Amino acid sequence: MSKVLQLRSERAELNTKLQALAKIEAEGGSLNAEQLTEFTSLETQIADLSAKITRAEAAEKAAALAAVPVDEGAQGAQSPPAGRVEGPFTPKPVPGMKAGQMVRLLAAAQGNQQVAAQMAKDGNFPVDVHMALSTVTPGAGGVLVPTNMAAEVIEALRPVAVLRRMGVTSLPLVNGNLTMPRITGNTVVTYIGTETDIPVTGMTFGDTKLSAKKAAALVPVSNDLIRVQGVNPRADAIAANDLVTSMGLSQDLHFIRSDGSGDLPKGLRHWAIPQHVVPAPSTATPTLQQIDLFLGGLMLRIESANVVMNSCGWLMNPRTLRWLQSLRDGNGNKAYPEIEQTLLKGYPVGLTNQIPVNLGDDGDESEIYFVNFADMMIGEDMDIILDFSKEAAYQVGGQWVSSFQRDQTLVRAIARHDFGPRHVECIAVGIGVKWGAGM
Template sequence: MSKVLQLRSERAELNTKLQALAKLEADGTNLSAEQLQEFTTLEAQIADLSAKISRAEQAEKAAALSAVPVDEGAQGKQSPPDGRIEGPFTEKQVPGTKMAQMVRLLAAAQGNQQAAAQMAKDGNFGADVHMALSTVTPGAGGVLVPTNFASDVIEALRPTSVLRKMGVTSLPLNNGNLTMPRITGNTVVTYIGTEQDIPLTGMTFGDTKLSAKKAAALVPVSNDLLRMSGVNPRVDGLVANDLTVSMGLSEDLHFIRADGSGVLPKGLRHWAIAQHVLPAPVDPNLAAIDLFLGGLMLRIETANVMMASCGWLMHPRTLRWLQSLRDGNGNKAYPEIDQGQLKGYPVGLSNQIPVNLGDDGNESEIYFVNFADMMIGEDMDLVIDFSKEAAYKDGAGNMVSAFQRDQTLVRVIAKHDFGPRHLECITVGINVKWGAGM
């Protein structure tokens, strides 16, 4: 970290303490003699740091003015003769980076919005980050993320969540609810003879109702990263990755298999109608397996579903077993798996599909879905909270102290729901034991 950024970070910490004392007095609390003395000391320290920052900035400017072009001949590249650096140099913003910067600054400022906004301004973060931190409003014990930053997180989730990656449709939840009409029965056109009455026909309709369900992810972030308050794309990428991976795993877990009871959304497994749930063959020979996979596809094809956006979901164990299958000549039964497809359709892998189902705890499931008909209704209001003292359970179920690990816990709360436009667009293969011995 540069000297200027270090001094700015120290000044922001002192300003946070100063603002806390000022707020006490503004709320009607009479400051004690010790608090008044601390206030005066903080003012002097901030003024001293401001003067040091000013001198350090002047020194950096002077150093920049005295810089000379570097001959890059050793790398096979020569500087232009007039010393200019040719461009343009535009680097694509990675989705989620701005949100990560906002989270990092708020966590470093322990949730103090004013201090975080000042750190953004002093640290040469983007103007949009500074403005967002200046205008965010308190949520239920946390900070309400601006809509444009929430959209940034949703975009980052697309390559992380397997369901989003497969092409589900994202829709806004106005006031937390959305009702989508769906056709459950089509009109029938028939041929009639002379002087015959035209038979009556009609369409029947149903509704898919989505209502916001609260989802929360707890993300531990190293305080060493948070102390790097300057603009650092590697650090921002790590924070953004932690946030989106945790949220993406939670989405897949519930959008695939949650039963819709209580506060949970209903996932694919429980939206599927009974006729579209098929048991895997007991004898997993190639002919039986091929017939079973074809049967899953046939259920959707005979429902007059547009097949352009269909695909498979399965656990990696299932796919690797299918990849190992050979025909009677020793050739791969499904060579297209090497290109990420099965029977002409893309395959999505998720560890959120269990492999410990059934009486013996060795069964899994396989899904064939028209993803264009799957909907995620999203309330764009994300809320984030911070704690340096809380404890959490790690992946192994062990309790971990954030204070002892020198971490800051970031809790992200989102609201959304999941559902299909047509129930016939989902088929599920159950009792899949393939690869259990691998």
């Protein structure tokens, strides 16, 4: 461990003790003489460590600037023999791995962050995991995941949540709210004759308001996995995946199709204006010309709104894409060969089973979305709350399961976020899609 990281870790431990004393007065109590002396001593030690850290950082920087490669001598740098690749090598970090380590340690410590921090220190976990656990704050009976870990979890969600993968913009929610102004009407410039009054024009504005909605996931984690000692990449990856999968699938479900009622966010389907909701050809086996006109019509709705098309893409159920992939023209050639590269009419396709295939009166319809994803926003409160229990029960398919009997620890993850577009004209929805219903 570098000297700087060691000093930072010592300072974090002292700060924890200092905050505990400060909390006594914050809650209306008073410090006795011994506690006041300890408080003053902690202040002095923290100040001394901060000065040492500054000097150690300067020394490390100077050492790095003065370093000479080991293969460099009087004759200059010596190249390695052809065909040989030299190390040492640093493994590429896996998104969500440190968050998974934090979940595993907190679960083993039953949510006690100080015990988890000591376990991280004794188990040779990365220093930033130890420091995060040392300074993490309890809230409402749970543990608030620090911002750096929360950002890592959100990054790990991208492969799971198709909307994030398609390039939706993520923004912080300050105090749980965000208002984004948007232009709803532009000025108009026209030509006039000589000695003619210039017509008055103006702009109109609107707002997209995001307010934090609470999303929760209950994740059973095997106690055998929690008992794995030390840093184990496979165990940590499983813990991270357990944490993010349910959250990612829930976000897709609500950000795509939720109607915004009650405590739910409003999804793409209900943000779309009526003019941009287009019925598909009514037959289950339309002609290629009908399909092409329908898909082109969805694209035209976005183009007619003067949307920059660089970040557009499709969302659909896998059933729909596989049916389009099987289409042939009159010569037997694939109608949309670019589907092999997960493209349709030149734009990327996101597949998700969170778009149903059992809509409509006969339960055989689905939907297709064409969206400018750069204009979509996910507002996020970066604090994720984790709670742990080895005794609680949970339901699976209507059946109650005892975590104690199954030798599991339940991890409850709660996050706060909302979803909305800057411009509602950037969403087009095809409804009544029966293609592939017989596959």
